[in-house]
Amino acid sequence: MLDPALGYIVVLSLVVLLGAAALHKLQAPNDFVQVLAAYRLLPGCVAPIAAQGLPLVELATGFALLLPGSRRVACIAAAGLLTIYGCAMAVNIGRGRRDIDCGCRLVSDRRPIATWMVIRNACLATAALSILLPWASRPLAAVDALTIAAGALSAALLYVSIDALCSLSVRSPDIIRNQ
Amino acid sequence: MNALIISNVGLWLVVIVLLIVLLAVTRQLGILHERIAPTGALMLSKGIKVGEAVPKVPVQDLDGASHTIGAPSAAGRATLLVFVSPTCPVCKSLLPILKSSLTAERTWLDILLASDGDIDAQRSFVHSQRLGGFPYVVSSGLGIAYQVSRLPFAALIDSNGILRARGIVNSREHLESLFEAKRLGFGTIQADSGSMARHEAA
Numbered sequence: 001m002l003d004p005a006l007g008y009i010v011v012l013s014l015v016v017l018l019g020a021a022a023l024h025k026l027q028a029p030n031d032f033v034q035v036l037a038a039y040r041l042l043p044g045c046v047a048p049i050a051a052q053g054l055p056l057v058e059l060a061t062g063f064a065l066l067l068p069g070s071r072r073v074a075c076i077a078a079a080g081l082l083t084i085y086g087c088a089m090a091v092n093i094g095r096g097r098r099d100i101d102c103g104c105r106l107v108s109d110r111r112p113i114a115t116w117m118v119i120r121n122a123c124l125a126t127a128a129l130s131i132l133l134p135w136a137s138r139p140l141a142a143v144d145a146l147t148i149a150a151g152a153l154s155a156a157l158l159y160v161s162i163d164a165l166c167s168l169s170v171r172s173p174d175i176i177r178n179q
Numbered sequence: 180m181n182a183l184i185i186s187n188v189g190l191w192l193v194v195i196v197l198l199i200v201l202l203a204v205t206r207q208l209g210i211l212h213e214r215i216a217p218t219g220a221l222m223l224s225k226g227i228k229v230g231e232a233v234p235k236v237p238v239q240d241l242d243g244a245s246h247t248i249g250a251p252s253a254a255g256r257a258t259l260l261v262f263v264s265p266t267c268p269v270c271k272s273l274l275p276i277l278k279s280s281l282t283a284e285r286t287w288l289d290i291l292l293a294s295d296g297d298i299d300a301q302r303s304f305v306h307s308q309r310l311g312g313f314p315y316v317v318s319s320g321l322g323i324a325y326q327v328s329r330l331p332f333a334a335l336i337d338s339n340g341i342l343r344a345r346g347i348v349n350s351r352e353h354l355e356s357l358f359e360a361k362r363l364g365f366g367t368i369q370a371d372s373g374s375m376a377r378h379e380a381a
Binding site: 110143146147150153154157158160161164165167168 | 184187188191194195198199201202205206208209212266
């Protein structure tokens, strides 16, 4: 049984994550097309369409997570997106193409893909799927609002810190492949 | 119940403040990580060896002037070829040092900047960093000829077209180590300190 306060923390954190990811992609659409093409997973003509579609899918998933009716479908979609990104990175690491841009933050910071990102995505996908567990029914008190808001904020801050720390351990090449 | 709520609020506040501090520390760590660089221009094992003639690569700079990198200079001037990129942060911190070297070493040295990629991005980089004083070459062939894998990378070619020193340059010390290496006749500062260590041992 999942306590509703915990459940809402996970939901809210995922919404923030998906929203931020979509925002980065929408801010630099041309960069994202390049990043996606560099992964060399989609045929040349599909990549630009996918680059336009993915941020919209992310936004829609985030929005659907907020609505109780569509939450179960949305958390499967969120886990699916995270798994697809993780697999795309794993395939390119397997190919030895470790120097392509991960596309995590696009314009602000270009970083090569790494194994820890695949593990990170697996953990996030598991968290998204945990929402599928049956939720305990208990009335939410005022203090739960604090738990949920502060919990989601803490999760976001922790995510950014872990992200920054893991990037340090990877010696980033100064030239990142665009093709 | 009230006591629990107050303690809960207090603890959340502490958790969030601590996380913000953690974030600031990791950011600071990242800045330090960028600043700390190995001392001495680093030699890469691949590519043209010091003491060998470099291939003659004809290139055009952004102003349209032609240069032949590696051609012997009649005036007896050496060439410092510096590979930079608009997206490389260390390159930006190296540019003022290069500008001062351009004037300080002007009696014997020409400095050429080389890069690769989108021409418009290069032009705006030259404009924003005020690099008008340098010939700026955009050529992918040049980077391949010198096997440049990490930036900023510099190669010092003497007036006969012989490679005298090469390596990654992150600071004034690295850049001057290349000039020093040429003066002493060593290819890299590491080769120099290696020979000194052997000398001391003997």
